[in-house]
Amino acid sequence: MSEINTHYRNCNICEAMCGLEITYQDNQILSIKGDQLDPFSQGYNCPKSLALEDFYTDKDRLKTPIRRTATGWEDISWDEAFSEITEKFKGIQQQHGNNALAVYLGNPNAHSLGNALFLKPFMKSLGTINRFSSASADQLPHHVAANFMFGAGMLIPVPDIDRTDFMLIIGGNPVVSNGSMMTAPNVIGRMKAIQKRGGKIVVVDPRRTRTAKIADQHLFIRPEKDALLLLALIHCVFDSNMVNLRHLETQVDGLDDVESLAKHYSPELVAEFVGINATSIRTLAADMLAADSAVCYSRMGASTQTFGGLCLWLTNVLNIITGNFDRAGGAMFPQPAFDLLRNHQPGHKSSFGQHQTRVRKLPFFNGEFPVATLAEEIQTPGEGQIRSVITVAGNPVLSAPSGHKLAQAFAGLDYMVSVDIYLNETTQYANIILPGTTGVENSHFDIFFNSFSVRNTVKYSPPLFDQQPDQRSDWQILKQISARMLNIATDDPMQKITPEMLLDMELKKGPYGEEGMSLQKLIDNPHGIDIGPLMPCLAERIKTADGKVNLFPQIYRDDLPR
Numbered sequence: 001m002s003e004i005n006t007h008y009r010n011c012n013i014c015e016a017m018c019g020l021e022i023t024y025q026d027n028q029i030l031s032i033k034g035d036q037l038d039p040f041s042q043g044y045n046c047p048k049s050l051a052l053e054d055f056y057t058d059k060d061r062l063k064t065p066i067r068r069t070a071t072g073w074e075d076i077s078w079d080e081a082f083s084e085i086t087e088k089f090k091g092i093q094q095q096h097g098n099n100a101l102a103v104y105l106g107n108p109n110a111h112s113l114g115n116a117l118f119l120k121p122f123m124k125s126l127g128t129i130n131r132f133s134s135a136s137a138d139q140l141p142h143h144v145a146a147n148f149m150f151g152a153g154m155l156i157p158v159p160d161i162d163r164t165d166f167m168l169i170i171g172g173n174p175v176v177s178n179g180s181m182m183t184a185p186n187v188i189g190r191m192k193a194i195q196k197r198g199g200k201i202v203v204v205d206p207r208r209t210r211t212a213k214i215a216d217q218h219l220f221i222r223p224e225k226d227a228l229l230l231l232a233l234i235h236c237v238f239d240s241n242m243v244n245l246r247h248l249e250t251q252v253d254g255l256d257d258v259e260s261l262a263k264h265y266s267p268e269l270v271a272e273f274v275g276i277n278a279t280s281i282r283t284l285a286a287d288m289l290a291a292d293s294a295v296c297y298s299r300m301g302a303s304t305q306t307f308g309g310l311c312l313w314l315t316n317v318l319n320i321i322t323g324n325f326d327r328a329g330g331a332m333f334p335q336p337a338f339d340l341l342r343n344h345q346p347g348h349k350s351s352f353g354q355h356q357t358r359v360r361k362l363p364f365f366n367g368e369f370p371v372a373t374l375a376e377e378i379q380t381p382g383e384g385q386i387r388s389v390i391t392v393a394g395n396p397v398l399s400a401p402s403g404h405k406l407a408q409a410f411a412g413l414d415y416m417v418s419v420d421i422y423l424n425e426t427t428q429y430a431n432i433i434l435p436g437t438t439g440v441e442n443s444h445f446d447i448f449f450n451s452f453s454v455r456n457t458v459k460y461s462p463p464l465f466d467q468q469p470d471q472r473s474d475w476q477i478l479k480q481i482s483a484r485m486l487n488i489a490t491d492d493p494m495q496k497i498t499p500e501m502l503l504d505m506e507l508k509k510g511p512y513g514e515e516g517m518s519l520q521k522l523i524d525n526p527h528g529i530d531i532g533p534l535m536p537c538l539a540e541r542i543k544t545a546d547g548k549v550n551l552f553p554q555i556y557r558d559d560l561p562r
């Protein structure tokens with residue numbers, strides 16, 4: 001037996017990016033604890049992080065490809081799997097058109113460095129516009145608001161939870177979820193710190209959640225009436241002459257139009273619909289206005305509902321007109337070291353509505369269609385019908401709206417592939433399952449969640465254990481399928497590119513590149529590097545053509561009559 005060693009990495013199970021300290025001996029994990037020296041999480045971890053060991057040792061986990069046969073599943077070689085898959089995909093696309101093949105991407109893709117980097121070229125190599133993901137069952141309204149108000153779908157403001165004096169949480173349960181679109185390790189500790197410094201937390205939720213229990217005030221709301229509540233709060237801000245754009249005075253377009261709209265939504269008018277009395281609504285607005293700094297944070301319950309678009313737009317409006325935008329303690333833009341918007345030109349035309357789904361004519365956005373339409377796109381006969389699907393790290397039969405219909409739809413496909421580590425509700429319909437390495441077997445860097453983080457930090461995690469000779473990582477699987485779809489030779493120089501090469505390049509070209517940010521610097525700092533609290537950066541980060549915030553985008557004007 002060799003000696004006991006210690007390994008430091010970020011947990012990649014949820015959005016919180018907690019730093020972990022893992023002790024191990026040979027290929028056995030002995031303990032998983034919070035890393036006290038991680039500057040962001042400072043020793044916090046939750047019980048879910050222990051699952052990193054379970055993933056590593058689980059006997060049920062798949063490690064090499066399997067193929068479904070009439071008599072059950074059989075093991076096959078990687079080469080045989082890749083040959084069959086690309087032959088089938090090409091055949092189906094030749095016969096029925098490129099869009100006969102669809103892709104579904106699940107949540108773990110966002111928690112994987114390799115997947116986050118190689119999915120884009122992978123999807124391009126498939127040449128289909130039929131792309132779906134869990135994002136449309138979750139957070140698209142956040143991206144739509146960012147797109148139309150700030151000029152880029154990824155430019156999403158996050159609550160500056162560490163400095164705010166007043167936090168209004170609408171439809172989020174961070175005490176249980178550990179926070180979402182708000183990367184904040186030990187979110188409970190950060191919430192309690194608000195209260196300790198004399199601040200206040202108000203929760204708006206139809207249920208008495210654990211978050212509501214630790215809040216100072218809980219307002220029960222009728223489901224899906226949040227847009228009306230937000231309009232009434234905005235009404236109160238205008239009504240009391242308290243609009244204050246601060247440094248954004250010349251950078252906001254559409255204020256008068258918002259005022260004209262909000263006039264019609266007094267607390268007295270909406271109270272009955274919303275289920276919260278007018279006095280409570282007026283007091284809520286007054287409390288928010290009286291605080292030195294305040295932020296409204298809306299999440300799943302506000303996003304995944306009939307009026308999710310309006311909710312996320314109005315949340316931004318409320319933060320902006322109360323002077324709590326791009327300012328300490330309000331809603332702010334992170335400045336990640338790996339900047340996903342590095343090449344995003346101001347005024348760049350968004351993909352919203354570039355294509356429509358065949359059956360229900362729903363719009364394409366952010367490179368994809370709503371997953372709620374996937375089953376009907378498979379089951380409705382006609383030109384452009386989907387006949388083949390590849391899922392990557394997703395379980396839409398369980399997770400997507402009307403998943404039972406997807407089960408039927410998948411069962412009727414000509415050919416299906418899943419890149420997944422388990423045989424489950426979704427992957428059982430695949431002809432071939434390709435399992436990648438996961439968790440501690442992979443290197444990690446949080447490309448997405450650093451973009452939604454309440455503090456600017458940066459950290460790289462090397463793999464803890466080596467890949468076995470018969471294992472592949474997800475990104476190697478995706479690259480192999482791409483190469484074969486495009487008939488690229490295995491010795492092509494592009495085939496040698498690794499996630500680490502791309503990461504190093506982005507860090508050097510990124511906003512801290514001149515200060516020596518690089519992969520090597522991160523390797524030398526295994527606990528991570530603190531860059532500091534969020535800084536006002538709207539003027540530099542905004543991506544609209546004229547550099548102004550569009551307070552009242554047309555898409556919401558069009559939606560209001562509904």
Ligand SMILES: Nc1nc2c(c(=O)[nH]1)N[C@H]1C(S)=C(S)[C@@H](COP(=O)(O)OP(=O)(O)OC[C@H]3O[C@@H](n4cnc5c(=O)[nH]c(N)nc54)[C@H](O)[C@@H]3O)O[C@H]1N2
Pocket residue numbers: 105106107108112134135137138392393394395396398399400419420421422424436437438439474
């Ligand atoms: N009823 C209901 N439905 C919901 C929600 C809800 O609250 N209630 N929440 C919605 C939300 S917010 C989301 S984000 C979606 C999530 O929707 P999905 O992403 O479709 O669902 P998950 O269960 O996260 O699927 C994860 C899949 O990835 C596999 N997997 C895990 N790790 C890896 C890996 O490293 N590599 C690969 N290749 N595969 C891996 C797992 O085996 C599993 O099949 O669900 C949505 N659906």
Ligand SMILES: Nc1nc2c(c(=O)[nH]1)N[C@H]1C(S)=C(S)[C@@H](COP(=O)(O)OP(=O)(O)OC[C@H]3O[C@@H](n4cnc5c(=O)[nH]c(N)nc54)[C@H](O)[C@@H]3O)O[C@H]1N2
Pocket residue numbers: 014107138170171172173174176177178179180204205206207209221222223224225226299300301302305
């Ligand atoms: N343990 C665990 N943690 C997770 C996950 C997990 O699967 N397991 N999934 C992760 C993912 S992918 C995500 S996206 C996050 C989600 O993180 P959160 O958004 O923080 O958590 P949810 O439980 O989805 O909270 C939604 C809340 O909205 C409320 N709600 C429902 N309808 C309405 C409404 O009409 N109006 C209002 N105001 N509220 C409403 C619900 O009662 C619920 O309390 O959690 C992450 N964390």
Ligand code: SF4
Pocket residue numbers: 011012013014015016017018044045046047048049178185
């Ligand atoms: S809160 Fe999330 S990131 Fe932190 S230890 Fe738990 S699962 Fe991992």
Ligand SMILES: [Mo]
Pocket residue numbers: 107138
């Ligand atoms: Mo999610």
